Amino acid sequence: MADTLNDTPFIPQTVTPPEKPLGMVRGLMQMIANPLHVWPRAMYENPYHGVRWIGRTFHYFRRPEHMKAVFLDHPDIFRKSQFQKKLVGPALGEGLLTSEGEHWKFQRRAASPAFRIDKLRELAPAFASSAEATVERMKAKAKAGPIDVMAEMQHATLDVIVETILGGADPNFGFDRIATTVEDYIQTMGKPDMLDMFGTPNWVPRPWGGKGRRAAEGLKQSAVNAIERxxxxGEVAFP
Incomplete structure (x- = not known):
């Protein structure tokens, strides 16, 4: 199938999952580089797959009813791991992805109306506008050579976030600056490291911790500034 920018066949990148769990050393190295290379083939083929690795059991669910049981029906049994909280907590705080118990239930109830189908339909023009702008940027850049698709997807995502969640374009938001901050966070605190794999407490200093914390604070402050602006x-929020 040809892509929309030229006639060159488009073949997306993929990974070949291992047939069985990797050994500890190789698995740790692959987990740090790209977790997709660690997930075994059975995880993609079975409704549920559990594997014991470096002293803990990892559970993989694929069916909606299983996810409902974990996230909605029995959140008191299936607790969020410290590993997950460490990766996203500095940027998201006590949000839906990190909170638990009554606090999680409160946040879920508060956020639920925003995800009703009628509300999502109201946001469709913002999604479409971002997609159209992304296509135009990519068409223009394609004339000069290869395109960094990751950067374009980040740009599109930030456009939607600013327009729908933060209430409209902010001239001071600065996409390039925010994109750099996001990348700093992902490369420091937003990805697993060797200490995380062995369950080292979060209070143990990491050499890269300062840069990651500054990135997280920068993201939060950018959001606060956009909301205050x-x-x-007094402008009417989208749409």
């Missing part, structure tokens, strides 16, 4: 402007 919108509130002061």
């Amino acid at each position: 919108r509130q002061k402007s």
Whole structure:
């Protein structure tokens, strides 16, 4: 199938999953480089797959009813791991992805109305506008050579976040600056390291921790600034 920019056949990148769990050393190295190379083939083929690795059991679910049981029906039994909280907590705080118990239930109830189908339909124009702008940027850049698709997808995602969640375009938001901050966070605190794999407590200093914390604070402050600007402007939120 040809892509939309030229007639060159488009073949997306993929990974070949291992037939069985990797050994500890190789698995740790692959987990740090790219977790997709660690997930075994059975995880993609079975409704449920559990594997014991470096002293802990990892559970993989694929069916909606299983996910409902974990996230909604029995959140008191299936607790969020410290590993997950460490990766996303500094940027998201006590949000839906990190909170538990009554606090999680409160946040879920508060956020639920925003995900009703009628509300999502109201946001469709913002999604479409971002997609159209992304296509135009990629068409223009394709004339000069290969395109960094990851950067374009980050740009599109930030466009939607600013327009729908933060209430409209902020001239001071600075996509390039925010994209760099996001990349700093992902490369430091947003990816597993060797200490995480062995369950080292989060209070143990990491050499890269300072850069990651600064990135997380930068993201939070950018969001706060955009929200305050919108509130002061008195403009009507999208749509």
